[in-house]
Amino acid sequence: MLALAGIARWLGLGGAPTLADEGEARDALRHIVPSFVPRETWLDTRGCSALLLDDAGRVALLRAHGARWAARVLPLPLDARVEDGRLLVPSGERMFGRLELEHECAAELAARLRSDG
Amino acid sequence: MDKLPDPVQLAVPAFVLLVLAEMTYARWKRAGHRYCPRDTLTSLLLGFGSSIAGAVFGGAVVGSAAWVSGFGLLDIPYAWWAWPLCFILDDLAYYWFHRTAHRVRWFWASHAIHHSSQHYNLSTALRQTWTGFLSASFVFRLPLFFVGFPVPMVLFCAGLNLVYQFWIHTEAVGRMPAWFEAVFNTPSHHRVHHATNARYLDRNYAGVLIVWDRLFGTYEPEVDKDRPRYGLVRDLGSFNVIWAALHEWVGIARDLWAARSWRERLGYAFGPPGWSPDGSRETSEIIRRQWQAQQADQP
Ligand SMILES: [Zn+2]
């Protein structure tokens, strides 16, 4: 079993996807949660995650999961904080984990998520 | 009881070779996104776990089958005509099992594991249930024993059915010839089944014959402009093997714990997946209705 997975890696299959711009983040999210209409999109500087806000006071956390994207939609406010310039947003689910977002305005965003957007 | 080989066990070496071939093909076609090593490893471990669970509970399943056989209406022999009849009726039983497995949360809790990958490749096929015994999935086959088909014959046909379903878990095959697509379950039909797009949700439950879906109104063809998005409506976002196998049971347990009435308890355990007392969660009907409304809004 390990050998098969090893061969997949050796063949160069998979690999983490990246988001080139906000438009790609919106596209990726629309495929997962079609009902979410983003008003604002915050993209990780490395393109490996995004945080989107809608008009209904909801937040979408979008992050890579293996070679695909995974998302959660949560209501505000959220227990967001900043560590080493990275915004950390818990999903509230242990198995889903948290969103990490590298952004120059991480502190400002964290404050907004802790209030109501 | 007569002894017949287990088709699934015999096919394992072929499964491994075909997974290797599909990986190489994906690489050659520069479609590396079709595979993810971590996801494949999880699939393989889930398949392994399933075979262990099967070995542990298999005896009880065979026992109950033999017991029902004791009341068999007929005494069907191992005749040439009995085999195809058994295979077709078993496939029909599979259709109803599989349809129920998507529409009743108690059965879905065991089947969700099969849909837990966001990828669709041959390794995905190996994600098989660990808890089928707990869900009592075997009851769907009991009518065959009751009619009087020999237990080993039914189990052999069920094994063949599962082996058939392996090869359709691939994006490497587009469409088969039209006559084949009309009668048999194919990669195209089953991609629809694994997709969470509103158009495709809870469609194409077939095992081998897609005829059942056409007959019972659950058929949906794959549309090229609506590319399937694979996985669960709410993806796990985790490669944890135990979580993939048991997450829906944990969900049921949590909901039952929080439930305030027997109506809620019954709904959480035996309602459709996504059922909630106040309709605040999404069932596949709600998702489809929202999508249809959206479609109608667009000119
Ligand atoms: Zn299914």
Ligand SMILES: [Zn+2]
């Ligand atoms: Zn499948």
